[in-house]
Amino acid sequence: MxxxxxxxxGFLFMAAVYLILSRSLLRIxxxxxxxxxxxxxxxxxxxxxxxxxxxxxxxxxxDYADPLPQALILTAIVISFGVTAFSLVLAYRAYKVxxxxxxxxxxxxxxxx
Amino acid sequence: MSLIFAIFLPIIIAxxxxxxxxxxxxxxxxxxxxxxxxxxxxxxxxxxxxxxxxNTYIEEFSWIPSLDISLVSYIDGLSLLFSLLITGIxxxxxxxxxxxxxxxxxxxxxxxxxxxxxxxxMLGVVQSDHLISLYFFWELTSISSFLLIGYWYTKDxxxxxxxKSMMITVFGGLMMLGGFVLLGIMGKTFSIRExxxxxxxxxGHEFFVWxxxxxxxxxxxxxxxxxxxxxxxxxxxxxxxxxxxxHSATMVKAGLYLVARFTPLFAxxxxxxxxxxxxxxxxxxxxxxxxxxxxxxxxxxxxxxxxQLGLIMSLLGIGSxxxxxxxxxxxxxxxxxxxxxxxxMNHATFKGSLFMIAGIVDHETGTRDIRKLGGLMxxxxxSFTIAMIGSFSMAGIPLFNGxxxxxxxxxxxxxxxxxxxxxxxxxxxxFPIVAWIASVFTFVYSLYFVFHTFLGKHxxxxxxKKAHEAPWGMLVSPSILATLVVVIFxxxxxxxxxxxxxxxxxxxxxxxQVPADIGFKIKAWHGFDSPALYMTLGVFLIGxxxxxxxxxxxxxxxxxxxxxxxxxxxxxxxxxxDKGANRLSSSxxxxxxxxxxxxxxxxxxxLLALTMWIKDAFVMDLTYLAPIKFFEVLISIVLIISTLTIxxxxxxxxAIIALGAVGYTxxxxxxxxxxxxxxxxxxxxxxxxxxxxxxxxxxLPKMNKYENRKLDHRFRLNNFLIALGVGIxxxxxAIASHSQKLVKxxxxxxxxxxxxxxxxxNIVNVILVDYRGFDTxxxxxVLTIASLxxxxxxxxxxxxxxxxxxxxxx
Numbered sequence: 058m059x060x061x062x063x064x065x066x067g068f069l070f071m072a073a074v075y076l077i078l079s080r081s082l083l084r085i086x087x088x089x090x091x092x093x094x095x096x097x098x099x100x101x102x103x104x105x106x107x108x109x110x111x112x113x114x115x116x117x118x119x120d121y122a123d124p125l126p127q128a129l130i131l132t133a134i135v136i137s138f139g140v141t142a143f144s145l146v147l148a149y150r151a152y153k154v155x156x157x158x159x160x161x162x163x164x165x166x167x168x169x170x
Numbered sequence: 171m172s173l174i175f176a177i178f179l180p181i182i183i184a185x186x187x188x189x190x191x192x193x194x195x196x197x198x199x200x201x202x203x204x205x206x207x208x209x210x211x212x213x214x215x216x217x218x219x220x221x222x223x224x225n226t227y228i229e230e231f232s233w234i235p236s237l238d239i240s241l242v243s244y245i246d247g248l249s250l251l252f253s254l255l256i257t258g259i260x261x262x263x264x265x266x267x268x269x270x271x272x273x274x275x276x277x278x279x280x281x282x283x284x285x286x287x288x289x290x291x292m293l294g295v296v297q298s299d300h301l302i303s304l305y306f307f308w309e310l311t312s313i314s315s316f317l318l319i320g321y322w323y324t325k326d327x328x329x330x331x332x333x334k335s336m337m338i339t340v341f342g343g344l345m346m347l348g349g350f351v352l353l354g355i356m357g358k359t360f361s362i363r364e365x366x367x368x369x370x371x372x373x374g375h376e377f378f379v380w381x382x383x384x385x386x387x388x389x390x391x392x393x394x395x396x397x398x399x400x401x402x403x404x405x406x407x408x409x410x411x412x413x414x415x416x417h418s419a420t421m422v423k424a425g426l427y428l429v430a431r432f433t434p435l436f437a438x439x440x441x442x443x444x445x446x447x448x449x450x451x452x453x454x455x456x457x458x459x460x461x462x463x464x465x466x467x468x469x470x471x472x473x474x475x476x477x478q479l480g481l482i483m484s485l486l487g488i489g490s491x492x493x494x495x496x497x498x499x500x501x502x503x504x505x506x507x508x509x510x511x512x513x514x515m516n517h518a519t520f521k522g523s524l525f526m527i528a529g530i531v532d533h534e535t536g537t538r539d540i541r542k543l544g545g546l547m548x549x550x551x552x553s554f555t556i557a558m559i560g561s562f563s564m565a566g567i568p569l570f571n572g573x574x575x576x577x578x579x580x581x582x583x584x585x586x587x588x589x590x591x592x593x594x595x596x597x598x599x600x601f602p603i604v605a606w607i608a609s610v611f612t613f614v615y616s617l618y619f620v621f622h623t624f625l626g627k628h629x630x631x632x633x634x635k636k637a638h639e640a641p642w643g644m645l646v647s648p649s650i651l652a653t654l655v656v657v658i659f660x661x662x663x664x665x666x667x668x669x670x671x672x673x674x675x676x677x678x679x680x681x682x683q684v685p686a687d688i689g690f691k692i693k694a695w696h697g698f699d700s701p702a703l704y705m706t707l708g709v710f711l712i713g714x715x716x717x718x719x720x721x722x723x724x725x726x727x728x729x730x731x732x733x734x735x736x737x738x739x740x741x742x743x744x745x746x747x748d749k750g751a752n753r754l755s756s757s758x759x760x761x762x763x764x765x766x767x768x769x770x771x772x773x774x775x776x777l778l779a780l781t782m783w784i785k786d787a788f789v790m791d792l793t794y795l796a797p798i799k800f801f802e803v804l805i806s807i808v809l810i811i812s813t814l815t816i817x818x819x820x821x822x823x824x825a826i827i828a829l830g831a832v833g834y835t836x837x838x839x840x841x842x843x844x845x846x847x848x849x850x851x852x853x854x855x856x857x858x859x860x861x862x863x864x865x866x867x868x869x870l871p872k873m874n875k876y877e878n879r880k881l882d883h884r885f886r887l888n889n890f891l892i893a894l895g896v897g898i899x900x901x902x903x904a905i906a907s908h909s910q911k912l913v914k915x916x917x918x919x920x921x922x923x924x925x926x927x928x929x930x931x932n933i934v935n936v937i938l939v940d941y942r943g944f945d946t947x948x949x950x951x952v953l954t955i956a957s958l959x960x961x962x963x964x965x966x967x968x969x970x971x972x973x974x975x976x977x978x979x980x
Contacts, residue, residue: 058795058796058799058802059795059796059904059905059908060790060792060795060905061798061802061803061806062762062904063900063901063904063905064472064901065806065809065810066812066815066897066898066901066904067570067897067898067901067902067904068744068897069809069813069832069897070390070893070896070900071270071894071896072813072814072816072817072897073895074771074889074892074897075893076887077767077818078764078768078815078893079841079884079889080764083822083825083863083866083867084822084825085820086825086864086866087624087816087825087829088260089827090595090829090832090833090859091813091816091832094832094833094836094905095900097836097848098836099900099904100595100838100839101839101843101845101848102904102908103687103904103907103908104795104915104917105351105794105796106794106843107794109592109844110844110845110934111844111845111930112844112845112921112933112934113846113932113933114924114925114931114932114933116932121844121921121933122843122844122845122936123915123917124917124920124921124933124934125915125916125917125920125937126846127202127845127847127934128934128937128938128942128945129308130212130848131847131848131851131934131938132938132945132946132949134542134848134855135369135851135852135855135949135952135953136853136952138855138859138953139952139955139956139957140856140952140956141859141954142858142859142862142956142957142960143960144961145862145865146861146866146959146963146964147963148866148958149183149441149865149866149869150963150964152869153869156257160762160763160764161762161764163763164760164761164762167242170723
């Protein structure tokens with residue numbers, strides 16, 4: 058299963074990078090969203106996908122899934138959400154001010170270099 | 171501490187000079203400054219008798235003890251001679267400048283502060299026994315020289331000359347620092363004397379030649395040797411007292427000092443001998459040939475300085491041959507060192523006076539262009555006399571000290587025939603020939619300098635001012651120097667015992683223990699069997715003929731220089747580095763974020779792939795894998811399909827919804843992989859994110875939809891290849907690292923102690939708030955900051971006035 062997950066994560070990364078390299082600001086943010094998903098899944102996969110039960114204490118169970126990567130991912134999800142929300146509003150504001158969401162048109166010009 | 175204090179005395183006085191300049195306006199500030207070099211002349215003069223006996227003095231001030239860096243003032247024959255030159259000519263130059271610079275019009279405060287700074291720096295250079303403090307003072311001379319050349323900073327040429335000299339001398343200074351550090355590494359000490367003591371051991375070290383070449387580059391740049399001489403003619407934009415002081419008598423001799431000081435250390439290598447001699451002779455030749463071409467009085471003197479410095483340099487080189495021979499030959503070659511120091515002293519006297527005369531001519535006629543000058547003899551008889559003495563000495567005519575050193579120079583080049591290594595038997599003859607031709611040209615430009623200025627037809631209509639004799643004060647200093655020129659010719663051995671022999675003993679410690687061991691006497695008349703006599707006669711004869719026909723052959727210069735000019739090379743180099751750096755950075759700094767992302771991703775792929783390949787890191791281990799289940803495959807397929815949808819779709823609503831699908835699928839993965847808290851959070855957050863995306867989409871461009879569609883959905887092979895590379899690298903690394911787990915997880919501890927230690931059942935939650943609660947605290951801070959930032963972005967509106975727009979953009 059880990060091999061399959063690795064390939065899946067690689068695919069997510071590929072899609073994310075391709076989107077990040079595009080011109081529209083929205084697609085770039087979608088790309089970062091995919092990148093976070095890929096990273097979270099990578100964390101989970103690297104912790105090992107075995108484990109009979111969720112890491113909540115219960116009678117008669119000894120084989121729990123690894124709780125540490127889950128805690129790390131939980132933190133990472135929240136942080137990436139904060140950053141995504143911030144960059145979305147930034148994109149919205151940038152559009153209001155500059156009037157475009159095309160990254161190629163948002164370059165510094167001769168005066169602003 | 172008196173020796174160390176003496177070095178810093180000028181700097182200390184420099185601190186009060188601006189106050190004196192501002193408060194005491196009826197007395198020329200120079201008079202106060204004059205006291206400093208005068209006091210120092212007497213101070214150093216008191217050391218002459220005991221240094222003549224071979225005594226040395228040393229004084230140390232610990233500066234940075236933990237790094238073994240200290241200021242060491244070391245007085246022997248060589249450093250005493252230089253100290254006396256610096257303070258003596260310094261006093262004369264200050265006296266001259268009092269009459270040269272107007273106290274109303276000039277910023278004298280600045281001038282004398284720079285000059286005193288320079289004086290301290292030079293004293294530090296010649297007395298330092300510690301390499302690092304020597305370098306410190308060395309750069310201080312570069313900086314104060316830069317300030318002095320750019321003294322009239324409103325003139326373009328001054329700023330150009332100052333910058334050029336700064337670039338070249340600091341380049342050399344940095345090279346020299348490299349050499350010093352190598353020496354420090356080799357000898358495990360920064361003290362020059364201690365390094366010299368272990369010279370035979372160091373000579374075998376692999377860094378030795380490197381250190382030698384680097385130190386020589388420093389000396390060559392400072393002493394304006396070929397090809398670094400180009401800064402000196404441009405430094406003539408400085409006030410004339412500065413040119414006389416720095417660019418003839420003192421600073422340009424710092425390189426000669428360095429070569430002389432390091433001779434006992436480096437002369438063991440033949441590279442040193444041939445580099446110093448060869449570059450010196452080349453500089454001598456080049457400088458003398460191009461001096462004739464100049465039309466500006468100070469430019470003639472600048473090229474003549476270059477050529478004379480080359481002469482002294484080559485003599486030092488020939489003198490260091492004495493380290494390679496034994497017996498009588500050793501004496502033959504140490505005479506070259508003697509001649510070098512002798513000419514160094516002579517040059518300081520006659521070149522100083524000539525510069526002052528050039529300044530006087532400029533001051534009294536308003537021009538330095540030799541084509542406009544002429545016939546000043548009757549108007550300025552004293553200046554003419556001094557100029558004649560200086561020029562004749564420079565040309566090497568009897569009755570003046572230049573003759574003595576020129577004779578000794580020709581003798582020294584002839585003595586090269588006795589040095590028979592590397593089949594020099596047939597080649598040595600080149601050296602005297604080059605030296606002889608250079609002497610002829612020296613003769614020509616010396617006569618040209620004095621006679622074209624003072625003889626011939628007076629052309630008052632070309633002169634900006636009505637020419638007349640200079641005030642007495644201006645003539646005092648050059649008169650003293652000119653007197654010395656003549657006096658040294660008549661009693662050379664008196665000066666030789668006092669100054670030259672102690673210096674030679676310092677440079678040639680192997681040959682002579684004390685100055686009294688040097689039995690050599692300077693004679694004006696060598697007898698008819700001396701070949702140097704016939705060479706000198708030849709110089710006079712050919713030189714005179716060339717001078718008489720000077721109008722006929724100077725047009726030859728018009729043809730050569732354009733291509734051979736080193737200035738053009740320097741300008742080109744400066745242009746190239748300026749424009750080249752600009753072009754280089756604008757070629758990759760496109761301003762587009764996509765290019766930067768491309769560089770980053772490409773670098774990531776290349777670095778990771780290379781590392782994996784070199785370290786042979788890719789391993790695939792199939793033993794510890796979890797089994798593949800049907801549901802997981804199904805969800806994977808859903809995930810791939812929704813991701814592909816994002817990539818392919820033309821509508822952005824579809825893309826956002828597909829992103830939502832990806833998020834929910836990931837939540838499903840969390841469920842399958844036994845992570846209930848993650849699944850819960852993921853579901854909620856994905857919902858909110860999609861809502862946010864839709865909100866942003868609602869507000870994002872409508873009119874741009876068209877344009878975006880076109881831009882976004884063209885397939886781009888570059889981007890795809892980079893993305894594919896990143897994806898493959900991530901997969902490979904994930905598989906490889908999963909296959910090589912080196913240590914066991916620490917999670918067993920959490921599982922065992924979660925109830926007993928923390929009193930909870932949900933291990934993930936206990937980790938978040940108990941075991942690793944700090945992470946959670948700052949994750950809360952991140953959310954707070956993000957929400958505050960969002961509020962700020964939405965509510966704060968900067969005014970949209972024209973002037974404010976830029977601020978808002980950034």
